[in-house]
Amino acid sequence: RTADGKGVTIASQRRYVHYYERLLKEYIWEGKKLGPPVSKLLSKVTFGPVPDFDQISGGCLAYFLVLTPDMKEVFDSRKMSPPIHAKGKEHEIHVQTLLTGDCKLVFYHDTALGKDEKIMWFWFNTNMLKGNTLKLTKKEIDGASKKWRKVFHENFELELTMEPIKHLKMNASLKSAISRSARRRSISSSSSAILDSNGEPLNVKYLTENLLAVAYDHKNSVDVHRHGNFLMERHKGTHKMYNLEHEPIYDRKTWGGEQAKYPLRKLEPAPIDTIVKFCQDVDKYVHEEKGRVAVVFYQGSTGVMMSACYLLWDYKADNARAAIRRCQATFSINDKVFHLDKISPGQVQRINDFEIYLKMYKRVGKRFPFEGVSRTLNRIILHTLPRTKNGELCKPWLCVVKDGRQIVDYPYKKTADESEHRFRIRLTNCVLKGENKLVFKDANDNKTKFWIWIHTTFVPNTASRVYYEKSKVDEACRDASCQTFHEEFMVELWWDEDELS
Known part of the structure; x- marks a missing residue:
């Protein structure tokens, strides 16, 4: 024993x-x-x-x-x-x-x-x-x-x-x-599976009676016609296709219905004003006439993000997590399986932001500052340092990107209290407003290691510290084996209190 x-x-x-x-x-x-x-x-x-x-x-x-x-x-x-x-x-x-x-x-x-x-x-x-x-x-x-x-x-x-x-x-x-x-x-064994006339499963999922997710290979004419025929036969033209991620315009002869385009960047959070316009567009179309359906093309995680936001808008989900759950889908395209629920931490954060927008601004009649509010970031603490492929500790180098342009650059500086368990980046005059992307590079090779998306309007007015665990940090969350990022890796942001609070 x-x-x-x-x-x-x-x-x-x-x-x-x-x-x-x-x-x-x-x-x-x-x-x-x-x-x-x-x-x-x-x-x-x-x-x-x-x-x-x-x-x-x-x-x-x-x-x-x-x-x-x-x-x-x-x-x-x-x-x-x-x-x-x-x-x-x-x-x-x-x-x-x-x-x-x-x-x-x-x-x-x-x-x-x-x-x-x-x-x-x-x-x-x-x-x-x-x-x-x-x-x-x-x-x-x-x-x-x-x-x-x-x-x-x-x-x-x-x-x-x-x-x-x-x-x-x-x-x-x-x-x-x-x-x-x-x-x-x-x-096919799933009770929710939708099959075509030959009994083959279609990449189709009804998120609500008015919102439909669809995925297909737009380069495969057979796949295009299978899904196009389904929409034409089931909805007879009373549907509207929403294009995301710069995908090609649909052939109206094949798909029928109406079309709208909201080009978004892959794995990046959509701007709040774009999400609002999308939700208004979908809401207006499906409620103008009974039986109408909005069709969101699930080419990637942007489809999940936009659909989840609309579920929150239309009161079909109580919170962001429930909305994401409902919008997840697994499709098979060209014998390859796509798990369309693995949205990026930045997109998850944006769905949470949109929930706050709806509950604290739109539904109570309060004006929302889409352009953002000015907030001062004075310190960043990395809890455990990432490692390179050779096992060396990385040398953090911060860049702030806004609208695709670098606006702030803080090169790596060795500190007296530097260790592999904690690294501090002290900032001066780092005033951010609206949508920003905090990009952390490694000074060893100038390659990007991880990044965080932030919209300053959603930073609590009285918050001095905001924590981002590994699962909430883009790129770091993908390291399940913890070869680069320690399992307890975390980013801590120190904000000055909002003077208007």
């Missing part, structure tokens, strides 16, 4: 103790050899009741990774079976991947904000399977087995369905066919 007297309590460790018992009884004591690792073709993962990791709408968007004993990732279910929002008694993930010997499956909840949440994991060995299924209860799954994980129902179970592999050569064409088949089954 262990020092605390509890013995072996980790689920996977207990499983391998039983594996070792079988190895002794069935092989070693009988003078038999175990033989080479057995390969199995994993075709389906079933689990339920579905745990509620989504705090807004319940359920979860689950996907899993397969790891080898040396922790090398060999499979990601998202590349074959897009995560679908699951709720209720049971959920299935259809895949096709080989499992051999010792395998670790790690399950995550695909979040819209920040780092995905690790929900459960377990180890097993294909040689020790009896038959072609592995069924585990809550107590037999790491993470779920802990008493404090009350989010898992007491009757929670997970089952792997596998097929034996004997003489199968995995060439490129077979892998592609397997991928398409699994993806089609996964998307």
Whole structure:
């Protein structure tokens, strides 16, 4: 037993103790050899009741990774079976991947904000399977087995369905066919999936009865006509296409309806006045006549951002987080899966800003200063310094960009109290107004490391310090492995109190 007297309590460790018992009884004591690792073709993962990791709408968007004993990732279910929002008694993930010997499956909840949440994991060995299924209860799954994980129902179970592999050569064409088949089954199994006349899933999602998200490959004429025919047949021209991200003007013969264009930069927050104009445009169109639909093209995260803002505008979401959740989508284009919920921290911040605009200005009749208010930034503190690819500490160099033009430049200066845990940048006469982008470069190579978007109107009047955790900092949030940015990386901004407050 262990020092605390509890013995072996980790689920996977207990499983391998039983594996070792079988190895002794069935092989070693009988003078038999175990033989080479057995390969199995994993075709389906079933689990339920579905745990509620989504705090807004319940359920979860689950996907899993397969790891080898040396922790090398060999499979990601998202590349074959897009995560679908699951709720209720049971959920299935259809895949096709080989499992051999010792395998670790790690399950995550695909979040819209920040780092995905690790929900459960377990180890097993294909040689020790009896038959072609592995069924585990809550107590037999790491993470779920802990008493404090009350989010898992007491009757929670997970089952792997596998097929034996004997003489199968995995060439490129077979892998592609397997991928398409699994993806089609996964998307089509969703109750919210919309299919074309041939039963193929369309990249279409109704966010509300008047707001529709659509994604397609505009260079693929077949894909264009599939989605165009759907709109023409379903809405008969009573729809309006909203172009974002400088995408090409739609062919009216194919798409019908009306068109509007709001060109935005990829992964950047839209200006507040542009969001207001967009919402006014959509609101006017869909409410002028019953049955009208506004169609937002989800080429990237800008579609999610603008749609989320309209849900707040139209009282279809109570807060920014709920709006983002509702607008997330997973589409498959040219056999590639696009998770259209991974919007940038700057865009998330802008949706939060828009919520404040609606609740504290528009809905109470208070004038909003779109041009911004003047605020003085006097200090920036970096909690832990990022590192270069060579493992060296970066030398922070601040640039402030406004309307695409650099207006402030603070080169790197070594300070007496400099350390890898905290670095201070003291500023003089740094007065900002309206929309600004704080860009942090590394003086070692003059390359941009991370940045933060700020609209001064939304900086609290009495706030002296505003904190941005790693998940809220552009570029830093992408470093899930913490090779460049420490997990506790944070940016602290010190503002002078507004003289008018």
